[in-house]
Amino acid sequence: MACICQKGCDALKKIDPIIVPTDSNNKYNETRYVCCKCYEENGGHIHAKPGRGKKGIHCSETKNHLGEIAESLELMGNWILQIAHEGNPKFQEKVLAAITPALQLLNDVNNSLPKNNIINNSQPANNLLQVSEENLRIPSFFVIKLIFKLYHINLNKLNLKNCHLFGNELAEFLLKNRQYLHNNKVILENSQSLDEYQNAIPAELYNFFEGIVKKLLLNRCQIANNVARSRKKYIFNKELNQKKVQKICTMLSSIILTIGFTNTPFWLTRSLASLCRKLGFRTDRIGSDLIQIRTDPI
Numbered sequence: 001m002a003c004i005c006q007k008g009c010d011a012l013k014k015i016d017p018i019i020v021p022t023d024s025n026n027k028y029n030e031t032r033y034v035c036c037k038c039y040e041e042n043g044g045h046i047h048a049k050p051g052r053g054k055k056g057i058h059c060s061e062t063k064n065h066l067g068e069i070a071e072s073l074e075l076m077g078n079w080i081l082q083i084a085h086e087g088n089p090k091f092q093e094k095v096l097a098a099i100t101p102a103l104q105l106l107n108d109v110n111n112s113l114p115k116n117n118i119i120n121n122s123q124p125a126n127n128l129l130q131v132s133e134e135n136l137r138i139p140s141f142f143v144i145k146l147i148f149k150l151y152h153i154n155l156n157k158l159n160l161k162n163c164h165l166f167g168n169e170l171a172e173f174l175l176k177n178r179q180y181l182h183n184n185k186v187i188l189e190n191s192q193s194l195d196e197y198q199n200a201i202p203a204e205l206y207n208f209f210e211g212i213v214k215k216l217l218l219n220r221c222q223i224a225n226n227v228a229r230s231r232k233k234y235i236f237n238k239e240l241n242q243k244k245v246q247k248i249c250t251m252l253s254s255i256i257l258t259i260g261f262t263n264t265p266f267w268l269t270r271s272l273a274s275l276c277r278k279l280g281f282r283t284d285r286i287g288s289d290l291i292q293i294r295t296d297p298i
Contacts, residue, residue, distance in 0.1 A: 009059040011044035011142040018139060018147070032150070043068060043142035068141040075144055078155045085159050173204060174260055181261060188257075191267045198250045205256060209249040217245060 014020065036046055045064050050056045059065060083095055139147075148155065181188065184200040191197035198206065221238045228238075254268040 009045040011140045015137050015139055042145050072141045072144050188266055197267055201253045205253050206249055209252045213245050213248050
């Protein structure tokens with residue numbers, strides 16, 4: 001890693017025993033190298049000269065690393081979930097034993113507990129929890145991602161159980177928040193535009209489909225652009241059609257809501273059903289007619 005990457009940014013600071021300086025004279029030394037581009041993409045910041053007569057600003061004085069603590073916890077949480085579903089029992093026991101002392105921190109945040117209920121455990125292993133906030137040594141988000149990379153831990157792979165649980169939780173959320181649908185019943189039944197109808201759909205459901213559809217359509221755009229470049233066709237890059245994303249996600253969300261709440265005549269699914277009847281269930285024309293759905297008032 002370039003020296004300029006370590007000036008003004010503590011993304012890679014010494015934290016015993018996780019991060020220690022290497023000895024170039026040691027024949028057993030396994031030196032790793034990180035390019036500046038990957039360093040910046042994963043949370044590090046390259047030092048920029050402030051100019052003559054100006055004082056350099058350290059990352060701790062800026063908001064460059066704002067929110068990285070939450071991102072690091074989320075990354076660690078995904079790793080623990082992966083161990084719970086795929087790890088061997090012995091390793092699971094070691095991880096559980098290592099993180100269990102952290103539960104004592106609940107005593108600090110839960111001030112409503114009576115004093116006689118507070119656990120007084122003075123084992124040496126719990127001394128790590130007694131460190132003052134000023135002396136906390138927290139690895140950066142860059143370091144945590146780097147460690148997972150070095151140990152070939154892929155946290156992006158899907159787990160079948162997680163997918164099923166997420167779908168079940170989303171369905172439970174919609175059922176428990178049926179009052180939201182009731183409050184927007186007039187718009188959901190008689191919308192004047194697609195934008196108005198989309199805004200009345202629960203954001204959690206719409207964002208779920210938006211994440212899937214956006215990724216798939218964006219991948220198609222990238223493939224088309226790569227093919228055009230390979231054929232040396234100097235044309236404008238194909239960009240993601242946001243209106244197309246909105247139409248697809250709104251339709252999918254409307255179908256799910258119609259399945260779960262049959263007593264509500266949702267505007268979009270009712271309109272599509274009416275369109276199918278007018279077409280005489282001719283599936284060869286349904287696709288082209290659906291594209292004509294506009295955001296203009298009906």
